[in-house]
Structure formats: structure tokens, C-alpha cells
Amino acid sequence: MLLLTIDSSAGASVALTRDGAPLDAWRTEQTTSHAEVLAPAVQRMMIGAGVTGADLDGVAVGVGPGPFTGLRVGLALAHALAEAWRKPLHGICSLDSLALRATDAGVEGEFLVATDARRREVYWAQYIRDEKGSRLVRGPFGASATDLPELPAVGAGLGLYPQELRPATMDEDPSAWVPDAAELGQLAEGALVGELHGVLCQARPLYLRESDAQVPVQMRQGGS
Amino acid sequence: MSEPLVLGIETSCDETGIGIVRGTRLLANEVASSMDEHVRFGGVIPEIAARAHLEAFTPTLRTALETAGVELREIDAIAVTAGPGLAGALMVGLSAAKGLALAADKPLYGVNHLVAHVAVALVDHDAASSPLAPNTAALLVSGGHTEILRVGSLARDVELLGSTIDDAAGEAFDKTARLLGLGYPGGPAIDAAARMGDPKAFRFPRGLTMPKFEGTVQSPGKHRHNWSFSGLKTAVARAAEQFEAQGLAVPTADLAASFQEAVVDVLTAKAVRACQEHGLTSMLLGGGVAANSRLRELLAQRCADAGVELTVPPIPLCTDNGAMVAALGAQLVSAGAQASSLEIPADSSLPVERIVI
Numbered sequence: 001m002l003l004l005t006i007d008s009s010a011g012a013s014v015a016l017t018r019d020g021a022p023l024d025a026w027r028t029e030q031t032t033s034h035a036e037v038l039a040p041a042v043q044r045m046m047i048g049a050g051v052t053g054a055d056l057d058g059v060a061v062g063v064g065p066g067p068f069t070g071l072r073v074g075l076a077l078a079h080a081l082a083e084a085w086r087k088p089l090h091g092i093c094s095l096d097s098l099a100l101r102a103t104d105a106g107v108e109g110e111f112l113v114a115t116d117a118r119r120r121e122v123y124w125a126q127y128i129r130d131e132k133g134s135r136l137v138r139g140p141f142g143a144s145a146t147d148l149p150e151l152p153a154v155g156a157g158l159g160l161y162p163q164e165l166r167p168a169t170m171d172e173d174p175s176a177w178v179p180d181a182a183e184l185g186q187l188a189e190g191a192l193v194g195e196l197h198g199v200l201c202q203a204r205p206l207y208l209r210e211s212d213a214q215v216p217v218q219m220r221q222g223g224s
Numbered sequence: 225m226s227e228p229l230v231l232g233i234e235t236s237c238d239e240t241g242i243g244i245v246r247g248t249r250l251l252a253n254e255v256a257s258s259m260d261e262h263v264r265f266g267g268v269i270p271e272i273a274a275r276a277h278l279e280a281f282t283p284t285l286r287t288a289l290e291t292a293g294v295e296l297r298e299i300d301a302i303a304v305t306a307g308p309g310l311a312g313a314l315m316v317g318l319s320a321a322k323g324l325a326l327a328a329d330k331p332l333y334g335v336n337h338l339v340a341h342v343a344v345a346l347v348d349h350d351a352a353s354s355p356l357a358p359n360t361a362a363l364l365v366s367g368g369h370t371e372i373l374r375v376g377s378l379a380r381d382v383e384l385l386g387s388t389i390d391d392a393a394g395e396a397f398d399k400t401a402r403l404l405g406l407g408y409p410g411g412p413a414i415d416a417a418a419r420m421g422d423p424k425a426f427r428f429p430r431g432l433t434m435p436k437f438e439g440t441v442q443s444p445g446k447h448r449h450n451w452s453f454s455g456l457k458t459a460v461a462r463a464a465e466q467f468e469a470q471g472l473a474v475p476t477a478d479l480a481a482s483f484q485e486a487v488v489d490v491l492t493a494k495a496v497r498a499c500q501e502h503g504l505t506s507m508l509l510g511g512g513v514a515a516n517s518r519l520r521e522l523l524a525q526r527c528a529d530a531g532v533e534l535t536v537p538p539i540p541l542c543t544d545n546g547a548m549v550a551a552l553g554a555q556l557v558s559a560g561a562q563a564s565s566l567e568i569p570a571d572s573s574l575p576v577e578r579i580v581i
């Protein structure tokens with residue numbers, strides 16, 4: 001199965017995967033240039049790999065959680081691509097990328113994925129890896145790092161809140177990890193061939209937070 | 225080349241617009257508005273608008289293609305508003321437009337929203353009776369912008385003659401309607417209330433009309449063709465407070481009528497004068513405030529007195545929509561303008577002289 005996957009939940013990344021294995025991948029840690037860099041990255045990768053839209057079996061996209069503006073850029077692009085190519089579009093929680101990276105690195109038992117939600121909060125989800133495999137236990141949520149279960153964690157939330165969160169032990173430091181399209185593509189492939197369950201979702205942003213617009217005082221008292 | 229078939233995408237404020245034109249012929253103009261979601265806030269909330277654009281994009285695109293009876297692969301070019309507007313809202317449309325252009329292998333034109341308001345005047349007109357005479361003035365009045373432009377050529381010559389230096393006129397309507405408890409959107413609410421009021425009951429300020437701002441024809445002041453509306457709502461609030469302080473009922477209709485008169489008076493006086501001083505003999509009105517009955521009335525009268533020929537497109541084409549973006553795109557394609565790169569940014573303060581980026 002040939003999939004194009006896009007994630008814009010933290011940095012931005014694009015991957016082409018065939019049967020779950022990356023053919024090519026691109027990523028940037030920049031968080032404010034998604035609208036400029038993502039589409040050209042997709043175009044370069046397709047041309048470089050000699051792949052056309054007609055060759056694809058689908059498009060997958062990370063639905064966050066993540067900063068809203070950048071997240072929407074990736075989703076808008078994915079929607080338009082899937083629509084124009086007439087290919088199925090699959091959503092996938094961006095935090096699952098880091099859960100896969102953690103279990104690939106040997107993390108066992110229950111653990112957390114925590115990423116930067118800004119405003120002194122993290123986006124987090126709890127996963128488990130046991131004899132039955134790995135899966136989501138609960139989440140994703142947005143919360144202060146002080147309110148999380150006391151479990152080892154991976155993700156950029158660790159780097160931001162070293163007092164509140166402790167790293168899952170492994171060879172590499174997981175405190176700067178951000179979601180990546182290559183892992184999401186691998187997970188989407190697994191779900192589409194029926195090996196993974198509960199991974200795919202609608203391709204709509206996981207905002208987890210209302211817009212913080214306030215109703216003005218005059219409107220609340222207000223006339224008609 | 226036959227007339228280009230262009231799809232236009234507009235997401236600079238609270239309307240998700242997708243329009244399709246063939247040259248100047250309108251084939252589809254689908255608009256999904258998030259206005260209802262902004263009502264309780266009394267103004268457009270950028271985050272709510274951006275969320276709504278993403279939700280509405282694909283359904284609106286499908287309806288537009290279906291209405292026009294065309295398929296994406298038949299389209300010659302994709303045009304999209306690149307600015308000015310709300311950054312987060314612009315990025316949704318721009319990113320989606322890039323996706324369509326990339327996937328369907330079509331040229332992309334990232335265009336100026338203000339110039340698109342002018343281009344819409346061409347829609348449904350055959351070239352022989354184009355309402356855009358050489359050197360037309362365009363008065364654009366909405367909740368997001370207020371400008372007077374000189375348009376030499378839609379594809380390559382647009383000049384800003386004047387603009388608001390603070391609130392847009394439509395924004396002044398919204399804010400004043402809010403403080404008078406008339407609801408949102410403010411334009412229609414004030415227009416309706418004003419019909420029962422006396423426009424001369426209060427004399428509200430006409431911003432930037434003092435000689436030090438305006439100067440003379442020979443030596444124009446810095447703000448000769450500019451407007452300012454931010455002081456107006458304060459003046460209305462003070463007037464209302466005086467009644468409240470005395471325990472009297474606030475004369476809402478008189479306040480609304482006098483406020484509207486102040487906006488429309490200064491708007492039309494300065495716009496018509498700018499035309500005369502730049503030798504422009506035709507004017508196009510655009511933007512959502514074009515729906516205001518008093519603006520249409522007074523502008524028509526003052527244009528007639530000054531010998532300026534006024535064109536007002538149908539209201540659904542005056543408010544933000546995708547057809548205007550498509551119409552400008554078609555002009556650019558026909559003029560052989562260079563297409564935009566897939567790397568172009570959204571530019572929330574794109575100057576009007578930059579027609580395509």
C-alpha cells in the first residue's frame with residue numbers, strides 16, 4: 001500500500017510509505033512556516049519518488065493535538081490533495097507517532113506521551129505496551145503537567161516540564177521528540193491492513209480547547 | 225486561448241467562498257458563512273472563522289464544481305486570496321488552494337483580496353460593456369477594510385488613494401450597534417434602526433476633515449483622502465451616557481441615524497472628491513457595507529452631482545466571495561501574468577499594489 005502522510009502538529013513533516021516502510025521523508029522543526037513549506041515539500045517528494053496521485057492508495061494526516069493554525073494548514077492541504085486525487089483521507093492522532101517511537105525504543109508497561117500545548121500546558125495521552133501489544137489507554141487531553149498520572153513519559157513536554165515529568169528510560173533522550181509523518185504513515189498502514197485497531201479517526205483537528213473568545217459585556221446585557 | 229476557466233477560493237474573513245468563472249461568466253458562487261457563530265461575540269472571532277473554513281472547504285468546493293458542471297481537471301487555474309485578511313483564516317484557504325493546484329497540476333495565483341472586490345464588477349458583463357472604464361475608482365467598504373483605489377488595469381495597475389487609518393467602516397457599524405444593543409452584524413441593524421430616527425438629531429464628528437489633515441487641492445494634507453472611524457463610537461457612547469445619567473431613555477433610533485449619517489457623509493464626500501481630483505469619472509462600490517441603503521443613496525446622489533458614473537454589483541457579489549477571486553484570476557491568466565509559487569505565504573497586510581504574489 002502506498003500512502004502519503006502529512007503532519008503539522010508541532011513541526012511539519014511529510015512521508016511516503018510503501019507497505020509501512022518509508023520511501024522518502026521530509027521534516028522541519030520550524031513551527032511558523034507550515035503554510036509556505038508543506039505543499040512544496042509534498043510536491044518535491046512526489047516528483048523525487050516518481051509517484052503520482054494516481055499511484056497512491058490514500059492520504060493520511062496527523063490531526064493533532066497541536067497549535068491550531070499550523071495544524072489546520074496540514075489538514076487543509078491533506079483534504080485538498082485527497083479531494084483532487086479522489087483518494088481516501090485518514091486521520092490519525094499525532095501523539096501515536098511518539099507512542100510508536102517509544103515502544104520501538106523498548107519502553108514497556110504504561111507510559112505517557114506529552115507534547116507542548118503552550119499556555120503552560122501539555123497535550124498528553126496514556127499508552128500501554130504489554131504482552132497483548134501496544135495501545136492507547138486514555139486521551140488525548142490538554143492539562144497542566146502537574147496534573148498528569150505519575151508515569152514515565154516521552155515527548156517535548158518533558159523538556160518543558162522536567163520538574164513535573166520523568167523520562168521513560170531508554171538509550172536516547174525522549175525530551176525533544178515531536179510527532180513525525182513517517183511513523184503516522186506506518187501506523188495508518190497497519191490500521192488499513194487490519195493489524196491495528198482504533199488508530200484511524202476522522203480527518204478533523206483535535207482541538208481539545210475552545211477558542212477563548214469572550215462575549216463582550218455589552219452583548220450580555222444587550223438589547224435584542 | 226479561449227476564456228480561462230478559473231476556480232477562486234476566498235477565506236480572508238468569515239466567509240468560505242468558492243467561485244468558478246469562465247472569463248467574465250459566472251458559473252458558480254458558493255459561500256458558507258460562519259457569521260452565526262460570531263453573533264454572540266458581536267464581531268468576527270479569528271479562531272472561530274479559521275475553524276469554520278476548514279470544516280466548510282470540501283463541501284463548498286464540491287457544491288461549486290457541481291453547480292458549475294465542471295470537474296477539477298477541466299479548470300485552467302486556481303486563484304486564492306493571499307491577503308489582506310485574518311492570518312489564520314487566510315492560511316486555510318491558501319493551503320487548500322496549494323493542495324488543489326499541486327494535485328490537479330494547475331497554476332496557482334495568490335491574489336489580493338481588495339483587487340478581487342474590484343474584479344467582480346466584470347462578472348456577468350461581456351467585454352464590450354465592461355463597467356471598468358480605464359481609470360476607474362473603487363470604493364471598498366466592509367467590516368475588514370475601507371479604501372478608495374484607482375484601478376488602471378486589474379492585472380497590473382492599482383493604486384491606493386486613501387483608506388481608513390483605524391477602524392473599518394463596517395467595524396464602526398458593528399461596535400456602535402453593540403453599544404446601542406442592536407445586535408450583530410451591525411450594518412443591517414443600524415440601517416433598520418436609522419429608518420425610524422433623525423439623522424440630524426446629533427452632530428457626530430467627521431474624522432480627518434479638519435484643514436490640517438485635508439490641506440488643499442494644490443497642497444493636499446497627509447489625510448486628504450483618508451478616513452478615521454474610531455472616534456465615532458466613542459462620541460455615540462458619550463451621547464448615550466448623557467441620557468442614561470439623567471435617567472432618560474436612550475434615543476436609539478436618532479443615535480443610529482446620526483451615526484450612520486456621519487459615516488456615510490464622510491465616506492462619500494471624500495470618495496467623490498478623490499475621484500474628481502484624480503480625474504476619475506467612474507466608480508465601483510464593493511464590500512459588505514455596499515448593502516447599506518443610506519450609503520447607496522447618498523453615494524448615487526453625490527456621484528451624479530459630480531458627473532461620476534457609479535456601478536454597484538449585486539450584493540452577493542459585493543460581500544466576500546470566491547467568484548471575485550476567480551474573476552481576478554481569470555484577468556491575470558488572460559493578461560499572461562506569472563503564476564505564484566507553491567511557497568507563497570499568506571500576507572495579512574498585503575498592500576493593494578501587489579495584485580498577485
Ligand SMILES: [Zn+2]
Pocket residue numbers: 337341366368511543544
Ligand atoms: Zn472583503
